[in-house]
Amino acid sequence: MRTEPEHPTACLVVLAGAVGSADHDSVRALSAERRSVLGRNVTACVRRAVEASELPADTDPASMAAVFTGFLWGARSKAAMAPRRAASTPRSTT
Numbered sequence: 001m002r003t004e005p006e007h008p009t010a011c012l013v014v015l016a017g018a019v020g021s022a023d024h025d026s027v028r029a030l031s032a033e034r035r036s037v038l039g040r041n042v043t044a045c046v047r048r049a050v051e052a053s054e055l056p057a058d059t060d061p062a063s064m065a066a067v068f069t070g071f072l073w074g075a076r077s078k079a080a081m082a083p084r085r086a087a088s089t090p091r092s093t094t
Contacts, residue, residue, distance in 0.1 A: 035069075042069055 042065035049055045055064075 039065055039069055 043061045046055065046059065046061040046064045046068075050057060050059050050061060
């Protein structure tokens with residue numbers, strides 16, 4: 001997740017889903033495919049964790065991946081809407 005001042009302030013993969021014009025169907029399709037790929041990759045990661053006994057055996061990989069990616073996209077969107085800090089503003093260590 002990029003929240004540093006030198007990076008763009010929005011996640012295009014997330015925000016492109018809200019593009020309303022029919023002229024942007026190709027953008028919506030591309031961003032949907034990117035989200036789908038990410039979902040499959042996170043699901044595979046969770047599945048490997050279950051197989052390695054790092055997560056309980058009854059964990060549903062697809063559900064956990066959906067919750068995790070949804071959280072990340074929501075957190076990224078929230079970070080994009082937050083007031084920007086100056087590059088020289090130190091981050092809190094507490």
